[in-house]
Amino acid sequence: MVEAAYEAYEDAGIEGKDIQAAWLGTVSSFRTGQPLADALKLDYIPITRVENACATATDAFRNACYAVAAGVYDIVLALGVEKLKDSGFSGLAVPEAPGSDVNPPVPPPSQFALAATRYFHEYGISFEEGKQTLAQIASKNHHNGTMSPKAHFQREVSAEQVANAPMVAWPLGLFDCCGVSDGAAAAIITTPEIAKTFRDDYILVKGIGLSVGAYGILRNDWDFTHFPETVRASQSAYQEAGISDPRQEIDLAMVHDCFTITELIIYEDLGFSPRGRASADVEAGTFTLEGELPVNTDGGLKCFGHPIGASGIRMIYEVYKQLQGKAGDRQLQKADLGLTHNLGGRPGSFTCSVALFGTRD
Missing domain, CATH: 3.40.47.10 (Thiolase/Chalcone synthase)
Structure with a gap:
């Protein structure tokens, strides 16, 4: 602190x-x-x-x-x-609903594994195809983390290593999950x-959106293939900042990659990819440092872990440095408008925040 x-x-x-x-x-x-x-x-x-x-x-x-x-x-x-x-903490507490077997405690890896299996099923993606897509996301973020002096993990991890890592919650393996950090x-x-x-190189806050869902998995309109809170929070932030085409207007994004499947779905929820097409954008390298819209340029939660109360401002720090042109080896050629995104909670009932930052009015 x-x-x-x-x-x-x-x-x-x-x-x-x-x-x-x-x-x-x-x-x-x-x-x-x-x-x-x-x-x-x-x-x-x-x-x-x-x-x-x-x-x-x-x-x-x-x-x-x-x-x-x-x-x-x-x-x-x-x-x-x-x-x-030092606390033995292993993730956000997910208490069981008192006197109910309908909403049992589900640890985060299992929550997002449910999203992964449903997403693959919904869009006709085989396990092998889906695993390869998720492996590319993890490998991308670890590559970016090698250029982040403050990252906890600063080592290249290949897509093959990710795909072949021990399973944590099928289909998510060890490298599909972020770490627990201080x-x-x-x-x-x-x-x-x-x-x-x-100073001359201050950064402007252009828009902030916050959305909180209710009812959890008891609600009947949650399909495990998208996060409505991300959609609502981003729409609020876009409106405040005057953004109509996020994929074309935003130069970089820091998103909540607690699990690789989360990042994949977030691409679609933020309007970066059409529904069911994020895998194609991953394959095309759209979200790499050299791509059309770089995502998690500092390595994300995959390389910093998730000290829960700090992660959102850590993302803002990266956007701040990128927009100032002070991000070192990972500096982007064009960085005028950046986004940060956080998502957390329980299945079907999440808290999501989205913020947009620019260099000038």
Whole structure:
């Protein structure tokens, strides 16, 4: 938490005393905003602790942005953090519905394995074909991670290694699943007018969408082949940012690749690929660093793991660096408009956040 915050202070050209309010995103580590106040010596300012499953960090960022946009504060901090490795934590808790056998606890690998098998069935994709597509997604992200100094995994993993890895939840193997990690990420939010007094290469928040589903697998309109919350959140963010053709207008996207099948479905939910055609775009290299629309340029959750409260702002960090032209070896030639996406929850009832960032109005 301290390292992330002070890197953000230095980058923004401010000090802790300049922070007027803060939002702390965390799922398992803390119950109040007090640890942020203690660690960063932010005494007596308003600090709000936010939790919204895997969208926690982006939701903390969203609340901080709206506070500035409303004119309540001038300079605020959004920080996401999670310390999972010492806790025995192995994923988001999925409690069983009291007194019910209809909605039993289903661990995340099994949840998304259900989506994978149904998606393959719906679009007539054989196990071998589907596994190869998912393997290319994992291999792409691991390749990008080799150029990310902050990534936890910085090693090439071939599509063959992914396809032949031990099975975790059929058809998802070891390399189809992201890791459990510790981590933190921080962002400083202010108005464009104030930002101009600090630097020339500030980044604008163009739109933010949040969508939360209800009823879980009890609802009869969820088909396991798409995430309605992603569709709704992205449509809200696109409308706010004036985006009509996301595939053509967006230059890069950081999406919630907790599992490779999740990334595949997200391509379609965000409007990057037609329904049932994402596999063809993967085969064509559309989402590689050299492709038409690079996705997860820093390696994604596959290489950073998923410190739940931090992942959303970690994605924003990558878009921020790309739009500034400071992403090092993974820097894209064109990076003017970037997207971040988070998705988490239980089958059929997810929380999703989508944010869009641009270099100028």
